[in-house]
Amino acid sequence: MSRILQLILPPLKFLTEYRLFQRQEYPLTTLQIILWWEARRFFFNLIVGVAGLITIFVMLFSAMVAEKLVGEPIGWPDPPFVAIIGVILCGVGANVCYTGGWVGELLSREVWGDKAKNFAEISFTLGTVFSFFLTLLPGAIVTLAVLARVFFKTVS
Numbered sequence: 001m002s003r004i005l006q007l008i009l010p011p012l013k014f015l016t017e018y019r020l021f022q023r024q025e026y027p028l029t030t031l032q033i034i035l036w037w038e039a040r041r042f043f044f045n046l047i048v049g050v051a052g053l054i055t056i057f058v059m060l061f062s063a064m065v066a067e068k069l070v071g072e073p074i075g076w077p078d079p080p081f082v083a084i085i086g087v088i089l090c091g092v093g094a095n096v097c098y099t100g101g102w103v104g105e106l107l108s109r110e111v112w113g114d115k116a117k118n119f120a121e122i123s124f125t126l127g128t129v130f131s132f133f134l135t136l137l138p139g140a141i142v143t144l145a146v147l148a149r150v151f152f153k154t155v156s
Helices: 003-015 030-070 081-116 119-155
Strands: none
Touching: 003 119, 030 081, 030 119, 081 119
């Protein structure tokens, strides 16, 4: 097993122990599938929302540091209301993709039948983890951009 998988697998296995990421029985109806997913939407939004708040804080902090060190607030939009539009669009996009979870489960159930019985647990777990880290990505990119700008300013 590769080194990266050795780092990723334990946290994923840990998540699957929580009831949120489990399905007790395989649903028989379309409504049961949709309700399973929709019962978890709030928690998905909470998890992704926390990542969004972390990202906003990191970007604001990075912009303040950058403005002090290099004279411009790298990563903070001008005008600032553009950030609000970005947050709204990210939230809507995450929820559209989340809806794709139960749509994908319904499709996979039709195509693969009983072979798709673990689809929900797997895709919900991986989708939530992926969405969390995807939401953190802009903050990480801005932080790296600020560090690069500060480094190159001090070198030259």
